[in-house]
Amino acid sequence: MRYELYYWPMIQGRGEFVRLALEEAGANYRDVARIDGIDAMTKLLDARQGLPPFAPPFLKAGTLVIGQTANILFYLGARHGLAPKTEAGRLKLNDLQLTIADLVAEVHDTHHPIGTSLYYEDQKKPAKLRTAEFWNERVPKFLGYFERLLKASGGAYVTGRKLTYVDLSLFQIVEGLRYAFPKRMRKFERDIPGVNGLHDRIAERPNIKAYLGSDRHIPFNEDGIFRRYKALDK
Amino acid sequence: MRYELYYWPMIQGRGEFVRLALEEAGANYRDVARIDGIDAMTKLLDARQGLPPFAPPFLKAGTLVIGQTANILFYLGARHGLAPKTEAGRLKLNDLQLTIADLVAEVHDTHHPIGTSLYYEDQKKPAKLRTAEFWNERVPKFLGYFERLLKASGGAYVTGRKLTYVDLSLFQIVEGLRYAFPKRMRKFERDIPGVNGLHDRIAERPNIKAYLGSDRHIPFNEDGIFRRYKALDK
Known part of the structure; x- marks a missing residue:
């Protein structure tokens, strides 16, 4: 196919x-x-x-x-062998992916809390407030949850000993938060050694490593979901 | 079960x-x-x-x-017979339900654009801006999409001649928008006769009608996702 x-x-x-x-x-x-x-x-x-x-x-x-x-x-x-074969396993994985999707939507809203039809520059003040809330309340809740799952999983990956697409998505979350909020993330990362370790293992997988080094991979920029704005990273 | x-x-x-x-x-x-x-x-x-x-x-x-x-x-x-039996049909339905989930998150953010740890009263100004964007840009996009699907479906329901859980969720969206934004919704409803018709048919289904009239059904209030705040409805 x-x-x-x-x-x-x-x-x-x-x-x-x-x-x-x-x-x-x-x-x-x-x-x-x-x-x-x-x-x-x-x-x-x-x-x-x-x-x-x-x-x-x-x-x-x-x-x-x-x-x-x-x-x-x-x-x-x-x-493609990136999910469990059982219905129960697939539902659990979908549950986790939807939780990541909720986090992604909240990342987007840090720089666009009022709406996407306005520029970031036209909503800087609410963006600052929303970003503070995001880092105080939401990142600890979301990433703390995945940290707990990793500790309880009995394997190197979120759901156990086999890699799934949720692990790949969590890698992207770490990549994105590091790009968009380098200072905040450096500080926060101490609390999520499991998630960080997962990120590093994913980055070393041969297909992922080759992809990240290829021109198929688009660099982060200020048009995407993860955006680096100095005013939001302190 | x-x-x-x-x-x-x-x-x-x-x-x-x-x-x-x-x-x-x-x-x-x-x-x-x-x-x-x-x-x-x-x-x-x-x-x-x-x-x-x-x-x-x-x-x-x-x-x-x-x-x-x-x-x-x-x-x-x-x-429970609320989804197609084919994989293609189930994926399409899940796609539509996730689109409704996105809309629900945006409804919530009309009254809480800065975050859930603050009261509405502490974010009234950004809530007004976000609500304007929601009604100008997002409601027409989301409900316009479902209106198109209904027109093209060849049946009384979003995906055709059989009721699915997406139809029930769309009913709830209409209920909620009518509760939270009665003035705005009354005006907007003219543009979505198909969605309104679907809403009315769902409300008349015996099990739904019995449920809505029972004490199992919680009335809308200002702690939920759909909240009626006068300042946001004009």
């Missing part, structure tokens, strides 16, 4: 969680908007017929068109 | 999407925190062993403990 991934070509964004799974799996995929241009994506979103996806990322897999990051990973995980 | 639903006992909140599915299905369930008190829930969340859920709602089904609203519905939908 050759997959087609549709996502904004200039950012890691939510698409990165899918890219990491595809790369780890060594899957055959085309990052369509990066190769063929953004119009190849927007013409599908604007289709007036049938059930177009609501928003990127979405994945074409044969005749399937799958939207929503966690849903794409649910599909890919089962096919 | 007798389910146990765990959710805050004083609000509809995210639990309501699960309650509606359980009620429509005529499932045997215990709304644990409402019947046995909130400690019956918090002691599970605080468990130091194993993999406790991150947050309510979660559902106990035999030995399974399933967290995240969309994940619970994914599980229930397959067992």
Whole structure:
């Protein structure tokens, strides 16, 4: 199966969680908007017929068109050994991925608490307040939870001895927080040695390492979900 | 199977999407925190062993403990005829439910754009700005999308001729927006006759009608996701 991934070509964004799974799996995929241009994506979103996806990322897999990051990973995980085989295991993994999705939405809102139709520069003051709340309340709750899961898992990965797509997504969370909030994250990281260790092991996996060093991997920037704004990192 | 639903006992909140599915299905369930008190829930969340859920709602089904609203519905939908039987159909439905989950998070942020550790009264100004953005940009995008799906579905429901849990959730969205923003919603509803019609058909289904008239159904209030604040409804 050759997959087609549709996502904004200039950012890691939510698409990165899918890219990491595809790369780890060594899957055959085309990052369509990066190769063929953004119009190849927007013409599908604007289709007036049938059930177009609501928003990127979405994945074409044969005749399937799958939207929503966690849903794409649910599909890919089962096919590429990145999820447990039992229903109970898959539901648990989906639960954890949706929790990461909630965290990602909150990361985005640190720089856009009022809305995406305004620039960051037009919502700097509420962004500062929201970011303080995010680091005081939310990061400890979310990453503390995954730290606990790792300690209790009985293996090197969140759900045990086998790598899953949730581990890859947690790697991306650490990457992103380190990029966007280097000072805050350096301080906070002391509390999550398990999550940090997981991050480092993922970074050394051959397929991930090759991907991160390739030009398929888009550097972080201030158009994505994780943005580095000095005013928010202190 | 007798389910146990765990959710805050004083609000509809995210639990309501699960309650509606359980009620429509005529499932045997215990709304644990409402019947046995909130400690019956918090002691599970605080468990130091194993993999406790991150947050309510979660559902106990035999030995399974399933967290995240969309994940619970994914599980229930397959067992109670509230989802298609094919994998493609179930993935599409999950995609739509996750889109509704995104909308629900944005509803919450209209009154809490800075964070949940502060009262609404302490974030009234950003709440006004966020609410304006929500109604100008987000409601038309989300509900316009479901309106299109309904038009294209070829049946009375979002995905066709059979009721799914997404239809029940869309009913709750309309209920909630009408409660929280009566003026704004009255005006906007003209643009979504399909969604409104769906809402009215769901309200007349015998199990839903009986549930809404029962004391199992918690009235809307200003502790839930949909809150009526005069300053935000103009």
